Amino acid sequence: MLKGLGQLGDMAKMMKSAQDMQAKVVQMQEDLNNTVVIGESGAGLVKARATAKGELTGLDIDPSIFVPSEKEVAEDLILAAIKDAQAKAKEREQSEMQKITQELGLPADMKLPF
Incomplete structure (x- = not known):
């Protein structure tokens, strides 16, 4: 189709x-x-649900952690569960991006979108 056009054919493929x-x-x-x-x-006493984009969507908290004298422990557990969900979301997003770059024959460590 674009045989006689030289580099224009390559440009069309790139586009x-x-x-x-x-x-x-x-x-x-x-x-x-x-x-x-x-x-x-x-x-598993505290579970945080998030989208793989990192948006927190819910918490599941075992009632046994609500002991008034253990308030700081409960807060730490909640924060740790949220951070764990966010870390898993980030890992998932990076994994999916890596799949796309590999499918396109790009270096695995290439950051997308540009």
């Missing part, structure tokens, strides 16, 4: 690849918004 990459990144972002990760602390 198509860029469009494909953009579509994959958009789809991945949507998928991450719908994916739930769960962070835990205190051997």
Whole structure:
């Protein structure tokens, strides 16, 4: 189709690849918004739910941690569960981005989107 056009044909391929990459990144972002990760602390006494984009969506707290004299322990467990959920969300997002870069033949450590 673009045989006699030399580098213009290569440019068309590059533009198509860029469009494909953009579509994959958009789809991945949507998928991450719908994916739930769960962070835990205190051997499961506190669980935090978040989207794989890191948005906290819920907490599940075992009532046994609500002892008035243990207020600081409860706060620490809640914070630890939230941080664990956020870390899992970040790992998931990086893993999905790495899949896209590998599919496109880009270096695995390349940061997307640009």
